Amino acid sequence: MLEKADAPRRWDTLERSYRARIERGAAFADGKIVRRDETERFLEAVIEPGDRVCIEGNNQKHADFLAAALSKTSVEAIHDLHIVQSNIALPPHLDVFERGTARRLDFCYAGPQGLRMARLVAEGKIEVGAIHTYLELYSRYFCDLTPHVSFVAADAADADGNLYTGPNTEDTPAIVEATAFKSGVLIAQVNRIVDKVPRVDVPGDWVSFVVEAPKPHYIEPIFTRDPAVITEVQVLMAMMVIRGIYEKYGVTRLNHGIGFDTAAIELILPTYAEDLGLKGKICRYMSVNPCPTLIPAIESGFVESIHCAGSELGMEAYTAARSDVFFIGRDGSMRSNRIFCQLAGHYSDLFIGSTLQIDLEGNSSTATLSRITGFGGAPNFGSESRARRHGSEAWLKAGREQRLSGEMPRGRKLVVQIVETFGDGMSPTFVERLDAWELQKTFDMPLPPVMVYGDDLTHLVTEEGIANLLLCDTMEERAQAIRGVAGYTPVGMKRDREMVARLREKGAVQYAEDLGVDKRLATRDLLAARSIKDLVAWSGGLYDPPSRFRNW
Amino acid sequence: MRVARHSFYEATARRRVDGLLDQNSFREFCGPAARIVSPHLPALGMPVAFDDGVVVGEGTIDGRKVLIAAQEGGFMGGAVGEVHGAKITGLLERAADVKPEAVVLLLDTGGVRLHEANAGLVAMGEIQRAALSARHAGVPVIVAIGGKNGCYGGMSIVARSCDWIIASEEGRLSISGPEVIETVEGIEEFDAQDRALVWRTMGAKHRRLIGEIDALVADDMGAFRSAILNFVGRPRPLDLDALEAEHAMLSRRLERFWDCADGRDVWARLGINDPAAVPALDADSFNGLVGALEGGRS
Numbered sequence: 132m133l134e135k136a137d138a139p140r141r142w143d144t145l146e147r148s149y150r151a152r153i154e155r156g157a158a159f160a161d162g163k164i165v166r167r168d169e170t171e172r173f174l175e176a177v178i179e180p181g182d183r184v185c186i187e188g189n190n191q192k193h194a195d196f197l198a199a200a201l202s203k204t205s206v207e208a209i210h211d212l213h214i215v216q217s218n219i220a221l222p223p224h225l226d227v228f229e230r231g232t233a234r235r236l237d238f239c240y241a242g243p244q245g246l247r248m249a250r251l252v253a254e255g256k257i258e259v260g261a262i263h264t265y266l267e268l269y270s271r272y273f274c275d276l277t278p279h280v281s282f283v284a285a286d287a288a289d290a291d292g293n294l295y296t297g298p299n300t301e302d303t304p305a306i307v308e309a310t311a312f313k314s315g316v317l318i319a320q321v322n323r324i325v326d327k328v329p330r331v332d333v334p335g336d337w338v339s340f341v342v343e344a345p346k347p348h349y350i351e352p353i354f355t356r357d358p359a360v361i362t363e364v365q366v367l368m369a370m371m372v373i374r375g376i377y378e379k380y381g382v383t384r385l386n387h388g389i390g391f392d393t394a395a396i397e398l399i400l401p402t403y404a405e406d407l408g409l410k411g412k413i414c415r416y417m418s419v420n421p422c423p424t425l426i427p428a429i430e431s432g433f434v435e436s437i438h439c440a441g442s443e444l445g446m447e448a449y450t451a452a453r454s455d456v457f458f459i460g461r462d463g464s465m466r467s468n469r470i471f472c473q474l475a476g477h478y479s480d481l482f483i484g485s486t487l488q489i490d491l492e493g494n495s496s497t498a499t500l501s502r503i504t505g506f507g508g509a510p511n512f513g514s515e516s517r518a519r520r521h522g523s524e525a526w527l528k529a530g531r532e533q534r535l536s537g538e539m540p541r542g543r544k545l546v547v548q549i550v551e552t553f554g555d556g557m558s559p560t561f562v563e564r565l566d567a568w569e570l571q572k573t574f575d576m577p578l579p580p581v582m583v584y585g586d587d588l589t590h591l592v593t594e595e596g597i598a599n600l601l602l603c604d605t606m607e608e609r610a611q612a613i614r615g616v617a618g619y620t621p622v623g624m625k626r627d628r629e630m631v632a633r634l635r636e637k638g639a640v641q642y643a644e645d646l647g648v649d650k651r652l653a654t655r656d657l658l659a660a661r662s663i664k665d666l667v668a669w670s671g672g673l674y675d676p677p678s679r680f681r682n683w
Numbered sequence: 684m685r686v687a688r689h690s691f692y693e694a695t696a697r698r699r700v701d702g703l704l705d706q707n708s709f710r711e712f713c714g715p716a717a718r719i720v721s722p723h724l725p726a727l728g729m730p731v732a733f734d735d736g737v738v739v740g741e742g743t744i745d746g747r748k749v750l751i752a753a754q755e756g757g758f759m760g761g762a763v764g765e766v767h768g769a770k771i772t773g774l775l776e777r778a779a780d781v782k783p784e785a786v787v788l789l790l791d792t793g794g795v796r797l798h799e800a801n802a803g804l805v806a807m808g809e810i811q812r813a814a815l816s817a818r819h820a821g822v823p824v825i826v827a828i829g830g831k832n833g834c835y836g837g838m839s840i841v842a843r844s845c846d847w848i849i850a851s852e853e854g855r856l857s858i859s860g861p862e863v864i865e866t867v868e869g870i871e872e873f874d875a876q877d878r879a880l881v882w883r884t885m886g887a888k889h890r891r892l893i894g895e896i897d898a899l900v901a902d903d904m905g906a907f908r909s910a911i912l913n914f915v916g917r918p919r920p921l922d923l924d925a926l927e928a929e930h931a932m933l934s935r936r937l938e939r940f941w942d943c944a945d946g947r948d949v950w951a952r953l954g955i956n957d958p959a960a961v962p963a964l965d966a967d968s969f970n971g972l973v974g975a976l977e978g979g980r981s
Contacts, residue, residue, distance in 0.1 A: 359693075661690055662902075664852075672963055678879040683852045683886060683962050 145314035148279075152177045152316050156340060163292045163335075164324065165342045170200045173340075175208040177316050178280050184233070185278040185310065188218040189301040189469070190420075190507075191351050191441050194320045195221055196344035197282040202226035213237070213260075215276045217268055217302055218507075219244045221349065228257045237276055238505060239263045245502035252503065252574060262503070262580065264510045266473050269302070272309035281310040281317050284348040287328050288321040292338035295328035298442035298450065298465035299350065303333065305470055311337035322347040329462035352444035352677050354420045356394040359662045359682075364594045367643070367653035368549055369395040372483065373404050375597045375646040376547060376590055377413040380525040384416045386476035386512045388484025392549040394424040396483070401431035401659040403652075418476035418512075421446040421457065421465070423676065426669045427659035429456055439465065440472035440508070449673040473511050480525040481545040482512040483592075486582055487554060488565050491610040491622070493585030493600060495548055496567040503574060506582065513583040516544050529589060532601040543601065546583065547590040552618035559620035560593075561613065585609075591616055595623075596642035603639050615640040689904040691829045692853050696738045696753035699789050702904035703911065704742035704751065711740035713770055721764050723799045732758045735766040739774045741783070744908065747915050750778050753789040756830040761792035763838060764799040768806020775813035779820040784916040786817055786824045788845065793860065794836015807837035814844055815921070823847065823918040827907055828854035829900075833885065835860050846919040848896040849910045850887035851903075852966065856895065857885040879962060883946030888961060888969060892950060892976075893936065899973070901966040 141147075159165055159173035166173075174197075178184065186201070187194045201209075202223040212233035219225065219241045227233040228251050237260040241248045251257045263271070272278065283306055286297035296303050310317045318340045319333075373396065376382065387393040400414060410433055417437045419425070423446060428434045438458055442450065442465055450457045450465040460466050476482065486495035497504060519526070522542060529543035550560045567579035591598040591613060598612040608630070615631040617623030634640040643650050660666045663680045689702060700709055713719050715733035724731050736758035741750050752771050754761040763771075771788070778786045795803035814824050824845040828834045833855030834842050842848055842856060850856065859867075861875035861884075874880060883889055891899045898913070900906040919925065943949045950958035954976060964972065 655693060656689075661693065662853075667963065668965070678877050681878040681882065681962075683879075683882050683888070 148179075149314040149316065152179075153339060156316070160340055162290060163338065163341050164290065165318075165340050167342060167345065170197070170342055171204050174201055175204050177318075177340075178204075178209050178212070180210050181212070182279040183213045183215055183276060185272070185281040185306050186214065186216045186224065187281070187283040187302055187306055188216050188220055188224060189299070189441060190218060190353060191443075192284050192299040192301055193221060193349045194282040194284040195223070195349045196346075197318060197320045197342065198223040201232060201282075202230070204232060206231050210234075215268070215272065215278055217265055218242065219248060220351070225251060225257075231256075234258055235260055237261055237263065237268065237271070239265055239268050240505040240507040241503050245504045249501065249503050249574070259574070262505045262576070264506045265302075265469060265508045266511045269305040269309075269470055272305060277313045278306070278310050278315050281306050281315060283307060283317065283319050283333075285319050285321045285333070287323050287325045288319055288338070288341040289325055289328050289335070292319070292335035292341055293328050293331045294319050294321070294333035294335075294338060295330055295462075296332040298447055298467060300332055300467045301441040301469050304468055307333050307337055316340070318342065320344050320348060329464070330460045332466075350444055352680075354389050354422045354443045355445070355663075355676065355680055356389070356391050356422065356424050357663050357680055358394065358398055358424060358658055358660045358665065361391055361395050361398065361655065361658060363653050363655060364551060365392055365395040366399065366655060366657055367648070367650060368392060368551075368592055368594055369399050370403055370648045370653055370657075371597055371643060371646055372396055372547070372549065372592055373399065373407070373409070373413070374648050375641055376481070376545065376592075377404070378407065378409055380480070380528050380545060382413055382481045382525045382545065384479035384523070384525075385414065385481040385483070386418045386479055387422070388482075388509065389420065389422060390485040392485050393483055394422065395658070397422070397424045397428050398658045398660055400428040400433045402657045404433070405431065416479070418472050418479060420467075421450050423663070423666050423674055424660070426666050426674060429453065430669050431659070438472050438475050439467040440469040441467045444677050445675045448675060449670050452673050469508070473508055476512045477514070477516050478519055479544075480523055481547060483547040483549055484509055484513060484583075485550055486548055487560065488562050488567075489548065489550065489560055489591065489613070490562055490565050490585070491613055492606070493588040493591065493609065493613060494565060494581050495583045495588070496565045496580060497582050498565075498567045498570045498580045500566050500569060500573070506580070509582050513546050514544075514587045515546065519544070529601060532599070534602060534604045543589065545589050546587050547592060548583065548588060549592040552593050552595065552616075552620050552623060559622065561617040561620045561622035563622060593618060596640060597646070599639050599641065602637055603634070608634060608639065612639045690902055691851060691904050691907050692831065692902045694904070695757065696755035696789065696791070699904075700738055700740070700742070700751055700753050703787070703789075703908050704744055704749075705746065709740055709742040709751075711738060712774070713739065719766055721766050721799065723764065723802065727798055729798065735764060735770065736761060737767045737770050739770045744787075744915060745912055747784045747912075749785045749787050749915065750774050750781075750783050751787045751789070754791045754830075756791035756832045759796055759798075761790070761830070761832045762794065762796035763792060763803055763806055763810075764796040765802035765806055767796070768803065768810055772806065772809040772813045775810065775817045775824070778817040778822045778824075779813075782820060782822055784823075785911075785914065786822055787911055788824065788826045788842075789830075790826055790828050790834045790838055790842060791830030791832045792834060792836070792838045793832050794838055804837070807841070810838075811841050811844055814841060818846060818918065818921045821918055823914060823916065825849065825911055825914045827911060828856060828887070828896075829902060829907065830854070833857070843895065846917075847898070847914040849898045849900060849907065849914070850890065850896050851900050851907070852882075852887050852969075853902055854887045855882070855885040856887065856890050861885070880945075882962065888964075889946045889949070891969075891973060892953060892961075893940075894932065899966055899969060906966070
């Protein structure tokens with residue numbers, strides 16, 4: 132028999148909690164505008180112990196003022212928070228754990244704070260729920276990790292709370308949507324309060340409070356690669372990628388990683404690829420941040436359209452002046468969005484990026500033993516898009532090559548890793564067993580932290596050549612194809628010469644000469660820009676690099 | 684295959700010599716095969732270079748006979764040790780004897796090689812004396828700066844004792860380096876990470892505008908070659924009048940600019956309408972600006 136409850140269940144507890152918080156917070160605000168010097172007491176009024184709190188911390192843009200304020204609040208008032216935040220980048224992000232304001236953490240990427248985070252985890256100050264990819268964590272904002280309170284960063288706000296993010300929109304839409312529509316308190320840190328925002332990126336009625344920060348939010352130029360330090364080996368690998376993959380499959384839609392290897396590819400499009408007659412045939416649509424090294428490829432007519440996850444410092448005027456290429460608001464500045472960029476990249480024809488370690492199954496990892504770094508966006512970009520249904524030349528051609536499949540014809544996304552056989556400090560990139568296994572034990576993770584799984588990988592490019600894993604019939608062949616391009620590393624030295632020769636015959640291993648790449652041409656002379664200054668010249672003076680990259 | 688340009692900045696010392704001189708005209712003295720290496724570095728457990736980081740020899744440029752030295756910035760930052768210094772000194776002393784049409788010094792250096800301490804310091808004095816002897820004998824000494832290390836320390840003093848200085852915008856000329864100034868005077872005085880500030884203070888454009896170098900060229904081998912040719916066979920007077928004129932110029936400069944906190948303030952006072960735009964100008968536009976200023980002065 133059903134038991135009848137004494138009181139009817141209430142279905143609006145979150146809503147009533149929201150109203151109570153707003154009422155408490157209003158004591159420290161004029162309308163929606165929080166009085167800056169009362170920010171800490173304001174936070175103590177609106178945040179409750181045990182809340183899930185999201186501090187916007189992207190690749191680049193950070194709600195740094197609010198993060199620092201949270202780390203100064205009273206531990207009696209606010210404690211045991213559950214932080215759900217994509218990027219742990221600034222010291223206050225970890226201060227809140229060190230002092231007990233927060234206890235539990237779900238995140239994506241730790242970057243420069245990785246070492247300290249590892250220590251705090253070991254001391255029991257941080258309980259890590261899980262390390263996610265970007266799309267995974269955003270998805271959980273709409274599932275079981277919806278924030279009670281979120282801090283976001285924007286360029287400007289008006290008195291009604293309408294927000295203008297400028298070119299660096301990044302994670303903001305995901306955080307805002309999840310928070311505002313589940314009775315969460317949304318607090319925006321802005322660089323300035325204005326009468327009218329240049330464009331409304333977030334409608335004011337979604338925003339609970341606004342704080343004008345004493346200085347503009349912190350932005351890190353993490354996508355700027357100085358062409359001056361690109362090596363001839365990287366030029367050679369770039370030539371092999373262009374001939375052996377882009378030209379071969381006719382790759383028009385793609386996502387580039389942000390290392391020097393992919394910067395080298397971008398910089399020889401106007402020279403090497405142009406001479407091969409590939410303009411209009413490769414690299415037409417990209418999902419990537421506005422990396423300055425893309426400027427020559429855009430200016431010479433290779434890259435026609437780019438959607439960006441975020442912006443890049445110094446590229447504001449350039450992107451604004453190229454509205455045919457970038458996504459631009461009516462106010463004239465770029466609009467970025469990490470979710471949509473990730474999705475666009477996921478359903479494109481190719482991902483190419485670098486990594487630190489690769490094993491014989493082709494699993495790769497950027498994890499190193501002493502620190503927790505996390506994933507970011509590479510696993511989403513660098514995975515087979517199994518739900519894809521539309522065809523394209525590159526996707527269908529790769530699908531036809533795939534050996535380990537059944538009768539049903541399928542397409543295949545090209546997932547490429549580009550690495551030198553030896554990395555920093557001459558440590559071999561190729562290993563029998565990833566450090567990720569040790570890391571799993573040390574930090575008690577459910578699985579070894581793998582960036583791109585071997586069964587997602589299709590091609591491996593080194594200075595030795597290209598391993599095409601699609602053409603391998605067995606796991607043994609796959610391992611030998613990887614050894615075949617692993618050069619003089621211990622893994623490479625253990626190759627079975629006969630088997631590698633057979634793999635070379637069927638194209639599963641290709642060296643420069645098999646690809647029609649003349650190694651003698653692999654010099655820095657091929658780079659369309661050899662310095663940051665050259666990039667400025669290509670941009671017609673529109674690119675304004677941060678001072679640290681200049682030598683003029 | 685398309686080649687944007689032949690960069691002087693990126694070239695090694697040997698490639699710079701090859702790029703500037705007439706083809707196959709270079710004959711090296713004390714080359715790497717002779718293995719004349721630093722006697723001090725092995726004692727410190729440090730590797731040596733078979734040419735001790737400097738290439739010296741003779742050749743022709745557009746058929747005109749020159750002696751040339753090129754510092755290799757990739758070896759110990761082009762720093763001057765005992766052997767390195769002796770090779771440059773010997774070259775300059777030879778110039779006084781054989782009287783070529785010029786001595787060309789391609790400098791790319793942080794100054795004295797501190798590992799060799801006194802020997803490096805003594806070398807610096809010897810180079811300076813030999814350069815002045817060559818000039819006294821009527822041989823012009825031409826300095827070209829355009830490498831990653833710029834020209835710092837004692838070698839910057841040597842450079843300013845020569846007849847002519849040519850530099851690309853990437854080149855820098857100063858006694859103390861940015862990090863040294865920051866360490867000694869504090870980050871408020873000079874932020875070595877602020878690269879634009881470094882170039883506004885020590886970069887070739889600023890040095891050209893305040894009259895310490897004689898030609899600014901693009902980072903291009905051909906541009907350096909033409910600029911050097913322009914000074915071959917043209918010694919500057921080295922006498923009391925010239926020295927006094929130089930001192931008078933320095934006094935005037937101090938009087939005119941002593942209160943300027945930034946290169947931009949100096950440029951504004953020189954009559955440049957848009958000083959903020961100066962760093963972005965390419966070599967041709969910049970030289971146009973210099974020409975206009977000089978025209979305005981006379």
